[in-house]
Amino acid sequence: MGKHIVVGSGQVGTHVATKLIAQGHEVTVVTRSGGGPEGAVKVAADVADKGRMTEIAKGADVLYNCVNPQYHRWLTDWPPMAASFLAAAESSGAVYVMLGNLYPYGPVSGPMTEDLPLASTSPKAQVRAKMWTDALAAHEVGRIRTTEVRGSDYFGPGATDQSYLGDRFLVPLRAGKTIQFPYPLDMPHSWTYLPDVADALIVAGGDERAWGQPWHVPTADPLTFRQLGERAAALLGRPAPKMAQLPWPLVRAAGLFSPMLGELRHTRYQFTAPYVLDSSAFQRTFGVAPTPTEAALKATLDA
Template sequence: MHTILGAGGAIGAGLVMELVTAGHQVRLVGRNPTKVPGSLEIVAADISNLHETIRAVSGSTVVYLLVGLKYDLKVWTELWSLIMNNTIEACKRANARLVFFDNAYMYGKVNGHMTEETPFNPCSKKGDIRARIATTLLSEISSGGLNATIARSADFYGPGARNSVANMLVFDKFSKGGSAMWLVNDSVPHSYTFTRDVAKSLVILAESETAWNQTWHVPTAANPPTGKEFINLAAKGFGVKPKHRVLKRPLVMVAGLFDSNVRESYEMLYQSEAEYVFDSSKFSKAFGYEPASYAEGIKITSQAYK
């Protein structure tokens, strides 16, 4: 049984499809889970509660931690460490392996490409939290207490990725006849991971005996476009002019007075000010997998809005 903790988003839906295609039985776990075509079981559970997490994971062979908490520092501070500790304990009791879908916040400002060897140097409060929970899992792996893998992604985009910055600021805007937006600086390269590649890579990692107990960057196209280039590709997909505006720091700060999501994202703007390049060559070399090009991924995402 392959169990997905937090299967409500675009990554979870794609992962279900890939697991079913690969012949696995799938259990979905969430506070109010909705059955996805192909899934065998749905279990309502609050994984901030240890007993409910143990119950939800029982009988699993592989567990995927895909939880997406509300984008709120207070919520993250209260729940992330609890969720990680509960998930580790539940997996140990079930003798299940764990795949943790992670982001790149813990790296902080990086001069050059981000790789699996990039040290943790968070420069945000949310990055501190992500560094702590990743370190907790890595320590458990090092001690031999659990077989686990960290699958780390850049910012992602794709069909159904409603909470993705790229989807909200570019694809959503164009789909409604408006102008796109970009954060801070549209003239520097910024890596984005396509959701389809995330789902496929999680299954590849789970099925590979040599992939366990290490960190992997999920497949992300090399040579990322600048904000302008990303927007031009999206505009082409919608058949519209690439009109857009750049949201500078002062404007984001003012907008944050009226929108909590914008306010919470302010500390992460450093990711948009300079080059943000995510290197997944380790995965490509190990598995011979080539991710979707930006032209392909953006075209598919644009078409999904029509």
Template sequence: MSAYVVVGAGPVGVETARLLGDAGHDVIITSRGVNSENRTNVRSVRADATDPEAFTQICKGADAIFMCAMAAYDRWPTDFFLIVDGVTRTAENVGAKLIILGNLYGYGSNPEGLLRPDQPLDPSSRKGTVRTIMWQRALRASVPAIEVRASDYLGQGAVTYFSLLALPSLLASKPVTFLGDLDAKHAWSFTKDVARTLVAAAGYAGAWDRAFHVPSQHISPRELILRAAAFLGQEPPALGTYSYAQMEEFGMHELVEMSYLFERPLLLDASDTESLLGVKAQEIDVMIADTIEERRR
């Protein structure tokens, strides 16, 4: 059995730690405000990953460190580099492999067709630039690294565009206003599939310093919203989209920058993950049920 450290106690970090612990590994999950209950083989530790000297003491003996921490959305340029640099230096200090939880922002707004994990990053936003630099810094480390890239989340605890913009209105049986082209196919990543991909990546026997995509389901925002309404036993809601002016007016400044993600199809090639890591995407209705049931409790 191996020893692992998971940085970040969000839904993906917690599920990753659970899967590793259930497999018999020794796991430490850390964040600045850990409040997770300890599970089998999993120990929660309050820690600051931006302090590599102190964090190294926690991570001694780790075979791999999973960087699943998240910075506040409006503070990515100031906070994320401190986190990834601290985690990377710690991994070098203890000789642990590095597994980064990433996303698709680094590909920018220009690519068409299926996004492949081996295609060059070409960010067109501040957040995409941050993600690209984070991965570049990990690649420069003296330890092997893998980045697992997910699209917009569905699942328990997911805080993404669907859970912020569509789900509250659906739960209140009100009209739904969303972003972009409601009929453009979009990749949706299940938080539990993200965790399964991270865990599988840790055991990858091929060459590291590469990326994997999380196997995802592709449906349009309209279809996702209608399926969610059907799951709730509701009639199809009236649907609309925010204009840029409305997003600015309502204080949704951070969404304006990334709205291009929903203005045309966002399609993900995860065939490498399926063939090399053995992970496949859960059905979309399972993702929807997992997303909604927690909010209904």
């Protein structure tokens, strides 16, 4: 069994660590607070501290970057943390597995594949793009081994309140109240199931075919907000829920008082046109399929 360092214990990191522990691996979870799931070695550390991260990563086989700073802090928080991860990966020789996202692609006109250019002009997306290009450059000259795994909007057990299919969706669904979203209700959108994200990260870290390129998490066919609501309600034995789209000017006004709501303007394009993730390359290469939507929704409701 290997030694795995999971940095971050949020909605993805917790799943990764829990799965690795169940597989019998030695797992260290690194967070600022020193938290983590039972069975892991828990370490409190500042991820931006190169020396500390290098020390923690000694002897590791795989180093997972599952950190997720608040979106409005990406420009300040990500660069020093990215540099720290690279230093730790190079010093330890561990495979560096990055949890990425789709933001660097920017607006697209069709299904997203891994060969799309990282063409976004958003400064925050460019920070994420640079993290990958810097890591890839280090990989190509033999300093590290790395890969990046990208998913669409997350849902599933353990999803945070930032998830559109988290409590803001589940609480009114269960209460029979109107579910409100800031975007159109009938636009196809890809949704990535959290346990599938963890599985993809683990596969990518342990299979050298994954290294040196990005991959998309196995993700089921896209669904609209309305379709998700109808399917979830059916699983609860209830009629289709009432749903409403919040007026965009109202959302923008609320953003003046909430940093997170204020950032929605940067990702609105992802919900006002079809936003579809193509994960066929990962599925074909590694023989891994996404969890069926009905099973994923049921597990989310049961959790």
